[in-house]
Amino acid sequence: SPEASSGAGHEAAEAFARVEAARAGEPQDFEWVARRRDGSTFPAEVRLRRLEGPEAGGRVLAVVRDLTEEKRRQEELRAQERLAALGRLAAGVAHDFNNLLTPICLYPEMLRDLPGLPERARRALGVIEAQGKRAAKLVRQLLDFGRGSVLRREILDVGGFVTDAAEMLRHTLPDSVRLEMEVRAQDVRVEADPVQLQQVLVNLAVNARDAMPEGGTVTLAVDRVGPGSLPAEPGAPDEGEWCRITVADTGEGIPADVLPRIFEPFFTTRAPGEGTGLGLSQVHGLVAEHGGHITVESEPGRGTTFRVYLPCRGTEPEGQKKGETG
Ligand SMILES: Nc1ncnc2c1ncn2[C@@H]1O[C@H](COP(=O)(O)OP(=O)(O)O)[C@@H](O)[C@H]1O
Numbered sequence: 001s002p003e004a005s006s007g008a009g010h011e012a013a014e015a016f017a018r019v020e021a022a023r024a025g026e027p028q029d030f031e032w033v034a035r036r037r038d039g040s041t042f043p044a045e046v047r048l049r050r051l052e053g054p055e056a057g058g059r060v061l062a063v064v065r066d067l068t069e070e071k072r073r074q075e076e077l078r079a080q081e082r083l084a085a086l087g088r089l090a091a092g093v094a095h096d097f098n099n100l101l102t103p104i105c106l107y108p109e110m111l112r113d114l115p116g117l118p119e120r121a122r123r124a125l126g127v128i129e130a131q132g133k134r135a136a137k138l139v140r141q142l143l144d145f146g147r148g149s150v151l152r153r154e155i156l157d158v159g160g161f162v163t164d165a166a167e168m169l170r171h172t173l174p175d176s177v178r179l180e181m182e183v184r185a186q187d188v189r190v191e192a193d194p195v196q197l198q199q200v201l202v203n204l205a206v207n208a209r210d211a212m213p214e215g216g217t218v219t220l221a222v223d224r225v226g227p228g229s230l231p232a233e234p235g236a237p238d239e240g241e242w243c244r245i246t247v248a249d250t251g252e253g254i255p256a257d258v259l260p261r262i263f264e265p266f267f268t269t270r271a272p273g274e275g276t277g278l279g280l281s282q283v284h285g286l287v288a289e290h291g292g293h294i295t296v297e298s299e300p301g302r303g304t305t306f307r308v309y310l311p312c313r314g315t316e317p318e319g320q321k322k323g324e325t326g
């Protein structure tokens with residue numbers, strides 16, 4: 001009924017005019033904030049048409065389509081595009097910085113061994129060199145998630161890979177943090193760059209550690225999930241099998257207002273000098289480059305769970321079966 005679209009209250013006059021225009025024979029297509037019986041509102045697409053025929057009696061047909069889901073997808077897509085743009089920007093800045101840093105790292109090295117250089121100057125040059133190298137390392141991290149980084153992909157058995165990574169991580173975690181490893185499916189294979197996949201695990205584990213200053217448990221898990229298990233994402237094809245790597249902690253969690261921003265480059269809640277805000281944006285970039293997806297779920301006070309989905313590969317490396325001639 002036409003009343004369905006007249007609920008916006010403050011614009012009742014416009015709604016009325018639309019219905020009248022439709023009644024007069026002018027089809028009306030427009031977006032509207034529609035109101036449900038319970039008073040809540042939703043974005044809607046409204047089409048008004050005059051019913052033709054002798055029995056129609058000047059009645060108007062209204063078709064109201066709920067746009068909530070569509071709007072949400074658009075918003076998500078925009079957020080992803082913003083993220084990708086920021087990533088490219090960061091990579092561009094990183095590239096220029098890399099060039100600027102080269103002499104800053106090299107000259108101290110050259111000057112340090114000049115004969116007759118006062119000890120104080122030598123020490124200062126050492127500091128410049130060390131800090132320059134730290135900056136260069138940071139910049140390399142930045143460059144990593146900008147596209148164009150060279151991938152050396154191979155077929156990896158994820159259960160084994162993550163188990164090995166867990167061994168390595170165990171040594172970097174304080175005693176108060178327990179690390180549990182659960183391989184829930186065997187022979188789960190993906191095509192990935194091992195260095196980058198390791199970086200993903202390290203970044204997530206470091207964040208988990210930081211979220212548990214009083215200690216707790218990090219759980220790493222690997223399993224395989226079928227088509228349709230990806231959480232809704234715009235444009236995400238969800239046909240094949242996914243390898244799912246879970247990194248869960250029992251830490252402080254992430255407040256709901258912070259959650260949407262955590263993958264942004266430079267976003268950090270840590271004290272100045274303590275966080276770069278690049279860890280998760282790097283993770284996001286690396287996962288995307290592998291054709292994967294990452295999701296996060298968090299409950300403040302209880303913990304956070306990141307899930308990385310990578311497309312599963314068969315046992316044989318696909319590149320060797322096809323593509324090459326001769
Ligand atoms: N496991 C986690 N538990 C709680 N908060 C987290 C977790 N992982 C990430 N965060 C939040 O996301 C922010 C961004 O993380 P990240 O990109 O790694 O940058 P950084 O660690 O340098 O702050 C962190 O500052 C923190 O607020």
Ligand SMILES: [Mg+2]
Nearest residue numbers: 206207279280
């Ligand atoms: Mg971090």
